[in-house]
Amino acid sequence: MKWLRQLSIYYKINGIIISMLLLLSIIIGFIMMDTTTKLLDQQIEKRGAEMAAYVAALSSNDILLDDNYALFDRINQTKNNTEDVRYILITDSAGRILAHTFAGNLPKGLPIKLSLYPKDEDGYQTMKFNSNEGPIREVIVPIENGAIGYVRVGMSEKSTQQLLSLKLYEFFITTLLICLLAAMGSTYLAYLIIHPMRNLTKAAQQIQQGNFYVQTEIKTEDEVGRLAGVFNEMIESLKEKDFENNRLLKELRAKEELRTVLLNKLFTVQEDERKRISRELHDETSQSMASLLAYMKVLLSKLTDEKQRSLLLDARNVATNVLGGLRKMAVELRPPVLDDLGIVAAMDKYITNFSNQQDLIVTFSPPDQKLIINNQIALTLYRILQESLTNISKHACATSVNISLKQDASSITLRIDDNGLGIRSGAIEAARQKNRLGIYGMKERVELLGGNFTFHSISGQGTTITVIIPIRCLE
Structure with missing residues (x-):
């Protein structure tokens, strides 16, 4: 049937x-x-x-x-x-x-x-x-x-x-x-019923395509005519809703553009501030600590009391550790190798240091060809690497991490896999409510560049983070 x-x-x-x-x-x-x-x-x-x-x-x-x-x-x-x-x-x-x-x-x-x-x-x-x-x-x-x-x-x-x-x-x-005669009469009757319905169907198809300025002609005052009248009133209501939606959409796009500008400025200011602090720690604080160590070395050569020498040696060791911590902090805030040798060398060095410090097996697969990207892309990839490895060391209980960086004709792809505990359902939303915005911060950085950030995790089976940045962002 x-x-x-x-x-x-x-x-x-x-x-x-x-x-x-x-x-x-x-x-x-x-x-x-x-x-x-x-x-x-x-x-x-x-x-x-x-x-x-x-x-x-x-x-x-x-x-x-x-x-x-x-x-x-x-x-x-x-x-x-x-x-x-x-x-x-x-x-x-x-x-x-x-x-x-x-x-x-x-x-x-x-x-x-x-x-x-x-x-x-x-x-x-x-x-x-x-x-x-x-x-x-x-x-x-x-x-x-x-x-x-x-x-x-x-x-x-x-x-x-x-x-x-x-x-x-x-x-x-x-x-x-x-x-x-009945066929002729029924044909005329069918025409009286179907013709307005066909007009209504055509009008509905126009509305489906987004044209809210279509109107149906009302020739009778029967049920079909009243239906056409109600349909025209519905079109007017949809037209008003469409106008309101377009206005709200324009406002939303304006706010989104403003938000994008503010986030860009925020990340730029943040990186500039990190760079300034890193430079101050390296050029001023570290130099002052080095001078202090030199004075302590001179003072140590002139002391004859063993007790005083022992106290001064302990203080010198503390100062040495502080100097090492300052230099490490300066490198993490803004690694000089990122500006001098590029993203691949900076990532490789960071991964090596991280693997040694956390006793993790971390493998890195760099691209075969030389990677040429601007500072904004390099910083984004580097910060995502830092945030991801930090999260793995704190929460994943993983024993191995695989990192790959690839470039093709249309995009650059960074992929980070671990064999840790994964993330249970609802944990990300709970972290967001507690203002732990690590994953959301990474996502925002990628989306500002027009890229795509995907996060896939199964409880007990590890986590995969994939970042794809289109090649047009390199221009």
Whole structure:
């Protein structure tokens, strides 16, 4: 029944109306044919009975006088004057034929022996039989209650059948014309219903494509017209909503652009501040600590008291450790190798130091070709590496980390995999609510460059971070 659901309303309306008309015509045709046949049969029987009674009334004396010629002449005149009469027979009381209207032999199938049965209310009896000339209805009327004889009139149904065929043909033509008129009427009715619906469908398709300035024409005030009016009101409402949405979208885009600018400035200021602090730690604080160590070395050479020398050596060791920590901090804030030798060398050095300090197996797969990127991209990749390894050392309990850096014709890809505990569901959102924004900070950095940051973690199966930055960002 799928094809029926997909069928147009036009064909459904026409099909229903014409089918109902055809069904009604067939039922009426059967009823009419049955009724007409019965009425014609009654008329034939009545006419046959009247003729038989007429012949019987005139033939009693002729039978008694054995005037067969008079009998023959009377029945032939009667037959010739009536088209439906096939034959007339006059028999005696024993059923022997005295006169008949057949020029030759009797038709095959005609019962010669007279079979009598109780008469009906009109005083005659009928029987129907098939002969070689077609169906014949015979009416039998007794002469003087059968004491003298019987008149048998055979009425042919040929004219009746012709009349029925003619009426059936006329009924068929009338039905065909009515169905044609009904098809025209149903077509017009379907047009009145479907045309506005097609307009509504076209308008809905225009709305689907974003055109909220379409209107449907209202020609009537019926249900379809009211539907079109409601549809136009809906379009106006959607137009207002679309205008409001466009306004809000413009404001959101403006705020997003402002946010992007602010984040860019924030990261730029942050990196500049790190660079300044790193330079101060390296150029001023570290130099001061180095000078302090030099003075302590001179002072140590002039002391003779062992206790004082021991205290000064301990202080010198503390100062040495502080100097080492300052230099490490300065390198982490802004590694000079990043500016001098590039991102690959800086990442390799950081990974080596991290692996030695955390006792982790960290493998690094650099790109085959020389990587040429600007400072912003290099800083982003380096900070993501730092943040990722820091998170792994604090939370993952991993034993190995795989890092790869690749470049193709359209993008640069950084991938970091560990075999740690992974992150359970909801842990990232809980960290965000506690203002632990490490992952979100990495994501923001990548998105500012038009890149894509993906984070995939399964509890107990490790974590994978993938960063893809389009090549256009290198220009």
